[in-house]
Amino acid sequence: METAVLMAVIGAGLSISLAGAGSSIGIGAAGVKGAGIFGENPNLFGKVLLMMLLPGSQGIYGLLIAILILNSMGALSGNIEITGVESMKYLGAGAIMGLTGISSAIFQGRVAAAGIAMLPRAEELSGKFIMQAVVVETYAIFGLLIAVLLVLL
16 A cells, blocks of 8 residues: 555656646746846736746646645545555556646747747737647646546546
8 A cells, every 4th residue: 555655646746746847947938038028118017927827827737636636545634545556547647747737838938938029029919929828738738637537537
């Protein structure tokens, strides 16, 4: 049982650490670009902030899956009951969420940074820039869906 608990906890850790790292990197990339844009036009703050925050959702997804794993294995209630098969499910769910989260958040941050860079020249296109960044998140949502199904089935 100790090995099963360890594998489940590793799954929860992978989910939050990888997805959270991706969000940090993505927000950082967009934030660096946004800081330069504020100097050019402080009135763009709201649009820049929105685009900068987009890659943060993957970290939230990773946290959600980590909490679901810990709850499903009984860690939050203090009554841990887990089989080897369940632990493999949780490890897989955490890895799926972590990997889709890190990759989509990093690339979403890059797309958001490119959109932020264009805002001073084409502010009227801000909705389209946001949509481009949102499309990248689709794959994190797919990972979230599969991870939720694995944990809850």
